[in-house]
Amino acid sequence: GVIWYDGKLVPWRDATTHVLTHTLHYGMGVFEGVRAYKAEQGTAIFRLQEHTDRLFRSAHILGMKLPFDKDTISEAQRTVVRENGLESGYLRPMAFLGSEAMGISAKNLSVHVIVAAWPWGTYLGQEALERGIRVKTSSFSRHHVNVTMCKAKANGNYMNSILAHKEAETDGYDEALLLDVDGFVAEGSGENVFIIRNGKLITPDLTSALEGITRDTLIQLAAEIGLPLVEKRITRDEVYSADEAFFTGTAAEVTPIRELDNRAIGEGTRGPITTRLQAMYFDCVHGRAAA
Numbered sequence: 001g002v003i004w005y006d007g008k009l010v011p012w013r014d015a016t017t018h019v020l021t022h023t024l025h026y027g028m029g030v031f032e033g034v035r036a037y038k039a040e041q042g043t044a045i046f047r048l049q050e051h052t053d054r055l056f057r058s059a060h061i062l063g064m065k066l067p068f069d070k071d072t073i074s075e076a077q078r079t080v081v082r083e084n085g086l087e088s089g090y091l092r093p094m095a096f097l098g099s100e101a102m103g104i105s106a107k108n109l110s111v112h113v114i115v116a117a118w119p120w121g122t123y124l125g126q127e128a129l130e131r132g133i134r135v136k137t138s139s140f141s142r143h144h145v146n147v148t149m150c151k152a153k154a155n156g157n158y159m160n161s162i163l164a165h166k167e168a169e170t171d172g173y174d175e176a177l178l179l180d181v182d183g184f185v186a187e188g189s190g191e192n193v194f195i196i197r198n199g200k201l202i203t204p205d206l207t208s209a210l211e212g213i214t215r216d217t218l219i220q221l222a223a224e225i226g227l228p229l230v231e232k233r234i235t236r237d238e239v240y241s242a243d244e245a246f247f248t249g250t251a252a253e254v255t256p257i258r259e260l261d262n263r264a265i266g267e268g269t270r271g272p273i274t275t276r277l278q279a280m281y282f283d284c285v286h287g288r289a290a291a
């Protein structure tokens with residue numbers, strides 16, 4: 001396969017960087033996770049423009065200036081899908097600082113951009129989509145007050161996500177739920193979270209969670225079926241006592257949560273509203289008109 005690297009297509013094995021790459025040491029970089037789906041009209045990259053916009057927004061938050069414009073980066077994503085002959089798959093645009101100097105005070109570093117793509121099925125498995133997953137509240141928290149903040153999809157923000165996910169898996173769960181520093185529910189290690197109670201869809205406001213593009217899609221789908229939406233701070237016990245709960249993310253798509261901290265949520269299965277929204281989501285990404 002090929003990877004788009006600073007404007008050129010290079011063979012996969014040659015898309016390398018120096019060990020003194022600044023971002024490798026200090027985590028000052030930004031990335032996206034994007035999916036391409038097989039649609040009736042051919043392969044379609046789901047909400048490409050929004051992902052490109054968020055990449056640039058993340059870079060702006062970190063004070064990184066990307067040496068390409070948005071159209072070029074969007075086109076690079078289309079090219080990578082096409083050149084790798086992918087019908088569907090996952091895309092990874094990333095921007096990082098070069099290896100000209102070390103140290104946190106290094107100035108005038110070059111900025112590089114890559115776009116890679118590969119085939120990728122469900123993130124947490126087909127069974128997770130159908131039956132739901134078991135989740136553990138993490139001992140690692142989401143810090144809305146740290147320097148990179150949570151609106152940037154920044155390399156350096158993922159230390160906590162990795163630690164949280166690993167902790168959950170080691171303890172026998174499928175995924176972690178991170179609280180913010182005040183103890184309110186923030187998000188999963190790479191997903192936004194929703195609960196449903198008494199016919200209302202409730203999701204944490206974005207104070208301490210990434211502005212998920214899948215989250216936004218679900219909000220639109222809920223509006224289509226007249227499901228009222230509430231964005232507010234939610235507590236752990238509100239999740240325990242919800243009728244239904246689910247995660248959203250480009251990777252996790254719409255994944256029902258059947259249990260949090262060994263407490264069944266609702267019937268402990270994929271709930272009826274979750275089932276409906278999930279079906280609408282898959283229709284949407286595959287470019288099918290909703291039933």
Ligand code: PLP
Pocket residue numbers: 033161187188189190191192209210211212213214215248249250251
């Ligand atoms: N929260 C975090 C921390 C993430 O990394 C992601 C994944 O991109 C999400 C939420 C979900 O965002 P999106 O739906 O845009 O993929």
